[in-house]
Amino acid sequence: MKRLLLISVVLGLAVFATSCGNVFVRGAIQTGSSITGSISIVQLSSVMDGSGSSVQVTFVTFLQEGTSSSMSFCGNQASLFPLNQTVRAQSNPGNTCASIITVVIVI
Secondary structure, three states: OHHHHHHHHHHHHHHHHHHOOOOOOOOOOOOOEEEEEEEEEEEEEEEEOOOOOEEEEEEEEEEEOOEEEEEEEEOOOHHHOOOOOEEEEEEEOOOOOEEEEEEEEOO
């Protein structure tokens, strides 16, 4: 009961504060995805995007616990993925390839 009352008060204050025009409420929703694994294959290639243009893409194969997963990253990102190293990559998905946010070598 107290929790519901607290939520109601907070929402009421937020609505009241934003209605005066001088207070802005912002938020960010993280839409990226993350993949971790040992790098087994890195291949640079070109693919056609939806408009018929050629786009350079780096295909990376991650191994984790006996299974493999492949990702395609926009541009030449080969230097970020050293073979036989465990890497965690965070990216934003795209139509043709994913845009890299961060790449961390896991020690």
